[in-house]
Amino acid sequence: MRHGRSVSVILVAVLVAASGGIMWSPRPAQPQQQPADVWLNVLGTGAKKINIAVPDFTLVSGTDPYALVKQVPGVLGNDLNFSGLFSVLAGTPAIPANNPGALKEAWAGFATSGAHAALHGLMTTRGDRVEVEMRLYDLTSPEQRMIATKKFEMPVPQARRLSHRMADDIVLQFTGEPGIADTKIAYTGAAGGIKEVYVMDYDGVSAVKMTTTQSINLSPVWSPDTRSIAFTSYMGGYPFLYRLFAFEKRPIQLLAGYGGINSSPAWGPDGKQVALTLSKDGNPEIYLLNVSTGALRRLTNNAAIDTEPSWSPTGREIAFVSDRAGPAQIFVMDAEGTNVRRLPQTGFNTQPRWSPKGDTIAFTSRQGNHDLWAVGPDGSNLRRLTAGPGSNEGASWAPNGRHLVFQSNRLGSYQLFTMLVDGSEQHVLTKGPGEITSGAWSPRLP
Amino acid sequence: MLPRRGSVLFVVPLLALSLFLVGCPKRPATQVASAPAPGVATPPPAMAAPAPAPATPPPSQPPATTPAPAAPAAPAPPTATPTPAPATPPRPSEFADNPNLKDIHFDFDKYDIRPEDAKILDANATWLKANPRNLVLIEGHCDERGTAEYNLALGERRAKSTMNYLVGQGVAANRITVISYGKERPLCSEKTEACWARNRRAHHLVKAQ
Numbered sequence: 001m002r003h004g005r006s007v008s009v010i011l012v013a014v015l016v017a018a019s020g021g022i023m024w025s026p027r028p029a030q031p032q033q034q035p036a037d038v039w040l041n042v043l044g045t046g047a048k049k050i051n052i053a054v055p056d057f058t059l060v061s062g063t064d065p066y067a068l069v070k071q072v073p074g075v076l077g078n079d080l081n082f083s084g085l086f087s088v089l090a091g092t093p094a095i096p097a098n099n100p101g102a103l104k105e106a107w108a109g110f111a112t113s114g115a116h117a118a119l120h121g122l123m124t125t126r127g128d129r130v131e132v133e134m135r136l137y138d139l140t141s142p143e144q145r146m147i148a149t150k151k152f153e154m155p156v157p158q159a160r161r162l163s164h165r166m167a168d169d170i171v172l173q174f175t176g177e178p179g180i181a182d183t184k185i186a187y188t189g190a191a192g193g194i195k196e197v198y199v200m201d202y203d204g205v206s207a208v209k210m211t212t213t214q215s216i217n218l219s220p221v222w223s224p225d226t227r228s229i230a231f232t233s234y235m236g237g238y239p240f241l242y243r244l245f246a247f248e249k250r251p252i253q254l255l256a257g258y259g260g261i262n263s264s265p266a267w268g269p270d271g272k273q274v275a276l277t278l279s280k281d282g283n284p285e286i287y288l289l290n291v292s293t294g295a296l297r298r299l300t301n302n303a304a305i306d307t308e309p310s311w312s313p314t315g316r317e318i319a320f321v322s323d324r325a326g327p328a329q330i331f332v333m334d335a336e337g338t339n340v341r342r343l344p345q346t347g348f349n350t351q352p353r354w355s356p357k358g359d360t361i362a363f364t365s366r367q368g369n370h371d372l373w374a375v376g377p378d379g380s381n382l383r384r385l386t387a388g389p390g391s392n393e394g395a396s397w398a399p400n401g402r403h404l405v406f407q408s409n410r411l412g413s414y415q416l417f418t419m420l421v422d423g424s425e426q427h428v429l430t431k432g433p434g435e436i437t438s439g440a441w442s443p444r445l446p
Numbered sequence: 447m448l449p450r451r452g453s454v455l456f457v458v459p460l461l462a463l464s465l466f467l468v469g470c471p472k473r474p475a476t477q478v479a480s481a482p483a484p485g486v487a488t489p490p491p492a493m494a495a496p497a498p499a500p501a502t503p504p505p506s507q508p509p510a511t512t513p514a515p516a517a518p519a520a521p522a523p524p525t526a527t528p529t530p531a532p533a534t535p536p537r538p539s540e541f542a543d544n545p546n547l548k549d550i551h552f553d554f555d556k557y558d559i560r561p562e563d564a565k566i567l568d569a570n571a572t573w574l575k576a577n578p579r580n581l582v583l584i585e586g587h588c589d590e591r592g593t594a595e596y597n598l599a600l601g602e603r604r605a606k607s608t609m610n611y612l613v614g615q616g617v618a619a620n621r622i623t624v625i626s627y628g629k630e631r632p633l634c635s636e637k638t639e640a641c642w643a644r645n646r647r648a649h650h651l652v653k654a655q
Contacts (some may be wrong), residue, residue, distance in 0.1 A: 265626075305600070307598075327555075394593070
């Protein structure tokens, strides 16, 4: 589903090809034939993107040996592009400090070329800390009004996080909801029969290995406060449920070690309970586990396989997989286990994932290969999100309910991809080494 | 906020741009850093050095029927309703292959014992009854084509189906433990019917007592 693209991206793609393939464009190179209207930046929904100019930041004081005045806006521009809401015009020279005339001239130039907004970043470094004052301007107003100003500060080694937080704030200014750049993605990386849990920034950099169990680890999922990741592991021999602490030096903790399967963790929205699959009572059923007390509450009672719980964001309902009515299908029940209802669907369906917005349940449908589908919780608006190539499965929602990460083997080995909720903008996120599966998008970092 | 039409192309200084963004790759290789992020002076909350959590030694107690906390700081959970389970089984690593016990295989998405596999299990049962001082671990496996979690459940069904058949042939139930590996331990990785069929299996291991 390709729509018109802004000329800036086309121009860059052409120049990339001409300059021998320096990799920049976040999108694959576009064909040369384009509509004459160069500002037809249309989103999948038909809404138009906001053209925002992000020149290099202005160094107000301190030294900048790492060229943060270029790097920070560069990453920020990537974040704004990724949001799907902006078309970013980046990389122009920094506006001189304390020079209102130069600022006005720069903005006038951007406005003439079609920019709707501009960002002026004023950077100060003090020792090992960097501060940026972000000033956001509306270039469509006659006087090019400044509409927001905010300061952000980080240690220099975490300068990327400055970019992410600023980008999220800019998205907030324009949409009323923060962006998702300051998030992480957990996943399992396979090598030699071993699968360990990793965490990386949402844009694919700074991967950190979280487990060294030398065994098979599955299904990492973030707690709502981002402090814990629950996962199933064979580190103890049998498949038990554990949690690791993502940002604290605390040992891995056993959550459930019953006989049989202990799998498919799903944190409740209040962070106190984990829904999970246990087969200790004869066959796989769904239970709620109180994380601090260990108390269990059984939700399903059926000879069928009942597994893969996924909470609605209100915490009142849980979607799950059951083969009680034939092949595996998606069902929904109240969080007490009552009012079980089957969503309309055909075929063999697993991995329901309830959007943080509550309006959509993504799931995996097997018709030969796997593909991702979506449906409303009331069963309406059933639609396909991917149509190959290869197998596409394991969707996980970003906290904005607009982006998803999923795994696909369309390029050979399984890697993580991202896309928008309408199935557009599918882009590869990882490239190994080894197979990368089970992506889990974190909530926004506190 | 209507966009302006015009013939002016917005010139982007590409080389400069690419320099900035080479440092900020959109599609980087996943680099594994096992050391914490460098130079974290006063980390903001929740971004303390993201060091990998050291793996605790696996719980020294055998798989329990009640969850046991591994971290001293965790409150001891109340004992759940005891389930009528056999004594806690030995770790899988304490079991070994035995050439007298042959694998059986299953149809796609199925866990019922096919007639030809029943004959194999009859032979396995005979050996097990003749060698009663062996504990048995039955593994259930799936081919790669399902999703990971559902296949854990299907693998367990296959292992239990096998166990139930052996018990029906007179093997004492309290000798047998089952474990599912879902699709996580394939014998082969080709995307062919032959390989898939090979992976859809139940495998027996024994531990002499």
